[in-house]
Amino acid sequence: xxxxxxxxxxxELVDWMADYLNNIEQYPVKAFVAPGEVxxxxxxxxxxxxxxxxxxxxxxxxxxxxxxxxxQHPGFMGYFPANxxxxxxxxxxxxxxxxxxxxxxxxxxxxxxxxxxxxxxLAHLCGLPTHWHGVIQDTASSATLCALLTxxxxxxxxRQMAINQYGFEGQPIFRIYASAESHSSVEKAVRIAGFxxxxxxxxxxxxxxxxxxxxxxxxxxxxxQKGYQPLCVVATLGTTSSTGIDPIGPxxxxxxxxxMWLHVDAAYAGTALMLPEYRYLAQELSYADSYVFNPHKWMxxxxxxxxxxxxxxxxxxxxxxxxxxxxxxxxxxxxNNYRDWGIPLGRRFRALKLWFVLRTYxxxxxxxxxxxxxxxxxxxxxxxxxxxxxxxxxxVHFNLVCFRLKPKQGEDESFTEQRNEQLLNAINQTGHFxxxxxxxxxxxxxxxxxxxxxxxxxxVRALWHLISQLAx
Amino acid sequence: xxxxxxxxxxxELVDWMADYLNNIEQYPVKAFVAPGEVxxxxxxxxxxxxxxxxxxxxxxxxxxxxxxxxxQHPGFMGYFPANxxxxxxxxxxxxxxxxxxxxxxxxxxxxxxxxxxxxxxLAHLCGLPTHWHGVIQDTASSATLCALLTxxxxxxxxRQMAINQYGFEGQPIFRIYASAESHSSVEKAVRIAGFxxxxxxxxxxxxxxxxxxxxxxxxxxxxxQKGYQPLCVVATLGTTSSTGIDPIGPxxxxxxxxxMWLHVDAAYAGTALMLPEYRYLAQELSYADSYVFNPHKWMxxxxxxxxxxxxxxxxxxxxxxxxxxxxxxxxxxxxNNYRDWGIPLGRRFRALKLWFVLRTYxxxxxxxxxxxxxxxxxxxxxxxxxxxxxxxxxxVHFNLVCFRLKPKQGEDESFTEQRNEQLLNAINQTGHFxxxxxxxxxxxxxxxxxxxxxxxxxxVRALWHLISQLAx
Numbered sequence: 001x002x003x004x005x006x007x008x009x010x011x012e013l014v015d016w017m018a019d020y021l022n023n024i025e026q027y028p029v030k031a032f033v034a035p036g037e038v039x040x041x042x043x044x045x046x047x048x049x050x051x052x053x054x055x056x057x058x059x060x061x062x063x064x065x066x067x068x069x070x071x072q073h074p075g076f077m078g079y080f081p082a083n084x085x086x087x088x089x090x091x092x093x094x095x096x097x098x099x100x101x102x103x104x105x106x107x108x109x110x111x112x113x114x115x116x117x118x119x120x121x122l123a124h125l126c127g128l129p130t131h132w133h134g135v136i137q138d139t140a141s142s143a144t145l146c147a148l149l150t151x152x153x154x155x156x157x158x159r160q161m162a163i164n165q166y167g168f169e170g171q172p173i174f175r176i177y178a179s180a181e182s183h184s185s186v187e188k189a190v191r192i193a194g195f196x197x198x199x200x201x202x203x204x205x206x207x208x209x210x211x212x213x214x215x216x217x218x219x220x221x222x223x224x225q226k227g228y229q230p231l232c233v234v235a236t237l238g239t240t241s242s243t244g245i246d247p248i249g250p251x252x253x254x255x256x257x258x259x260m261w262l263h264v265d266a267a268y269a270g271t272a273l274m275l276p277e278y279r280y281l282a283q284e285l286s287y288a289d290s291y292v293f294n295p296h297k298w299m300x301x302x303x304x305x306x307x308x309x310x311x312x313x314x315x316x317x318x319x320x321x322x323x324x325x326x327x328x329x330x331x332x333x334x335x336n337n338y339r340d341w342g343i344p345l346g347r348r349f350r351a352l353k354l355w356f357v358l359r360t361y362x363x364x365x366x367x368x369x370x371x372x373x374x375x376x377x378x379x380x381x382x383x384x385x386x387x388x389x390x391x392x393x394x395x396v397h398f399n400l401v402c403f404r405l406k407p408k409q410g411e412d413e414s415f416t417e418q419r420n421e422q423l424l425n426a427i428n429q430t431g432h433f434x435x436x437x438x439x440x441x442x443x444x445x446x447x448x449x450x451x452x453x454x455x456x457x458x459x460v461r462a463l464w465h466l467i468s469q470l471a472x
Numbered sequence: 473x474x475x476x477x478x479x480x481x482x483x484e485l486v487d488w489m490a491d492y493l494n495n496i497e498q499y500p501v502k503a504f505v506a507p508g509e510v511x512x513x514x515x516x517x518x519x520x521x522x523x524x525x526x527x528x529x530x531x532x533x534x535x536x537x538x539x540x541x542x543x544q545h546p547g548f549m550g551y552f553p554a555n556x557x558x559x560x561x562x563x564x565x566x567x568x569x570x571x572x573x574x575x576x577x578x579x580x581x582x583x584x585x586x587x588x589x590x591x592x593x594l595a596h597l598c599g600l601p602t603h604w605h606g607v608i609q610d611t612a613s614s615a616t617l618c619a620l621l622t623x624x625x626x627x628x629x630x631r632q633m634a635i636n637q638y639g640f641e642g643q644p645i646f647r648i649y650a651s652a653e654s655h656s657s658v659e660k661a662v663r664i665a666g667f668x669x670x671x672x673x674x675x676x677x678x679x680x681x682x683x684x685x686x687x688x689x690x691x692x693x694x695x696x697q698k699g700y701q702p703l704c705v706v707a708t709l710g711t712t713s714s715t716g717i718d719p720i721g722p723x724x725x726x727x728x729x730x731x732m733w734l735h736v737d738a739a740y741a742g743t744a745l746m747l748p749e750y751r752y753l754a755q756e757l758s759y760a761d762s763y764v765f766n767p768h769k770w771m772x773x774x775x776x777x778x779x780x781x782x783x784x785x786x787x788x789x790x791x792x793x794x795x796x797x798x799x800x801x802x803x804x805x806x807x808n809n810y811r812d813w814g815i816p817l818g819r820r821f822r823a824l825k826l827w828f829v830l831r832t833y834x835x836x837x838x839x840x841x842x843x844x845x846x847x848x849x850x851x852x853x854x855x856x857x858x859x860x861x862x863x864x865x866x867x868v869h870f871n872l873v874c875f876r877l878k879p880k881q882g883e884d885e886s887f888t889e890q891r892n893e894q895l896l897n898a899i900n901q902t903g904h905f906x907x908x909x910x911x912x913x914x915x916x917x918x919x920x921x922x923x924x925x926x927x928x929x930x931x932v933r934a935l936w937h938l939i940s941q942l943a944x
Contacts, residue, residue, distance in 0.1 A: 003493045006562070018476070018478055020570075021569065042585070046594075046835055050831070050836075056827070067585065071573055079579070079798070086473040092564065093482065093568065095564075097556075098542070099543055107543075110510045110537075113509075113511040124518060125518055139817055163668060165669050167640070168641075184795075192664070193664070193666060194639060240798055319663075325910050345611055345613045348775055348776060355528070361522050362523065363519065364522075
């Protein structure tokens, strides 16, 4: 494909892309395909000779598109959103064209320095401690793993027995604490770092799905008595099931007293700290040793763009830095080489889309969008609350509403669950909306998140209308 | 930004993108900026109000572009390439627009199934064992970490003491083996997995920078006698410094005898297995338990796209699978949920660009390009060999040439090094080429890789002409 052919096809794609975004509501949110259906429409063998792009794009439309779940559809209300936006897509087009490897300062100085500045912008926008050091990670899962590894390194290096160098031989048994509502990535990171999931203590939560600090304190004491080494607490701002909020201040003071690392996982809800009315959540973040939130979830920025902050940059670098000759450059002591700030060596130019998004919208438009989303959730919750067929299953802290059909009088819980599962399936079968479920206090719960770039009040009204009818 | 504004700007960007690729040789390959120069041109504070896209794009041209190292420039001959191509960029445009989260089958069935098929296509193209299971990872660093974690899980789970669950308590001291020329990501993975870098045995290499199997065998024996537990060998097909090739067959037989995991890191050179003349390298891969190569290096596919294969899929899933309620779907036993195949939960739709690339070029054009690159290296090496000012520092197995200015009679090694460093700087200062260095047998060595999408014989001739003049 020549560059002039590329120009022609790229123009055609741009029109398709704009039309797709204009007409996205014509697609069912969740693909109606059976397992294996797409696979079997793609030949077993790769082609020996090249094919015209027209054929390939036609197959994209015919085979791939019907098999996609449309995450940018305003009716996408499942999981957490991964909202994108026009300026973010524009940046991704440039990123793909430059196709620069941004592992070292030298391999792309502008990418490194723009990343540094964008992380400062985000910290400023969210009222995060100004002395933190930021870096873009792919996901909050990786960021949480980085946090545990750095905590592990810092503890063991202080005792001249760095696990990075010597392994776990002769180390105490470490304990990691997180709420029972913490994300599965915490357990994944605990496993990967070699602590063993048995040493992840899942502390029960209160009625608001917020970690009970007195139980955490008690557990730490008991563990110390048993000879375990409490190492780290992962606190959550906005749990995945219900956006529950752990009490950062009291947890932070406990960590301080016990010389433990505090990692705060605000993957989804962290964006809300842009709003003054949520800023109080940031006040006690000064206790945190590390922090993560995902602009790729609720800040109009394409995945992957997870903002990871750490207080002790030297500990982070000690954890990941390895300096073979072929990666040495004359400026290594002067500049940031972000390959030493995480697991992968190679890195995309991910700061560009943040720059485009933050400048195109400006802080005021982003705040307005967040408030719009949060108001939609409040409105939807108010309708549910006023209807005695439904019950809210958790406080609506942000823009997620957890609800279910109430048990009918004398109804067995398993039957209530079945009715709710049927309701969820019926909603998703319409193709207009896609919701997912969770389990809160053991009870099957529907989740609706209003965080799409293009979601309007009319969509939420339509969802309510549908649910109200289906629940008859 | 409305969607119609997006359409307008995206068309403008497409013309810029095509012009950029057409005129890329007008840019210096490596940015001539000082540390902090770009940073200080970006305001400290994010904007409160939105800005017109025209301003943002103008700043991209004015501030960012002069600070980029141009990885797609045909004169980029440093590190390993990260070559891209028009169809790959077209796919990235669609991926960014769909902006789908591809963590579960349900969250994008077509992305999951296209990934499965593309990994089969790659295996077929490279003659890899057909019973392997493939998944796209972000980088070879992550893939190698996955391999070590899976080896760790498999060994310990067989003894009912899975480290994932119980941690390292009561485990033997594990030993990992790799050649002295293995990539720094092996040591990074050894550290992260908790083995300790002291337990990474770096086995010396022979004159061809190929691991000495007899030394590996001896080391394993000694370690067993000392009570260590040999766990895994990481063999390299194409080392970073010199594309050295470890003897997979003999290493594989040793691994089999000692019940060790064999991971093969073919990050760069793996693409060459598409050529029948290199296919012999694949013959002994049947010994491998896992394998990685990067289409995002030498297969015209944008980063990130690292192809990771594993023999024992169940062991991989046991290592990473955690099933919280909010991620459960009705089809979990029938489909692939690729979030359980690696570290991050979130995943981009990365298979699309592979599909576009493999179909646009077809196997025959990709093979022709690889041969073109390899011939350029042979040609360049022949000129060096015929000129007694230079010496080759390693065999030219693929398309990397390692060379230096020969020591002058009676010249001190440190002075030779200085002359070579000056030569490298002088080449890079022209802006027409960008080469990097390494150290082979302790000697400062220049590396030139000919793997760019648009590199032609004239570029290599021009490089030779320049070097020949500078060496006077």
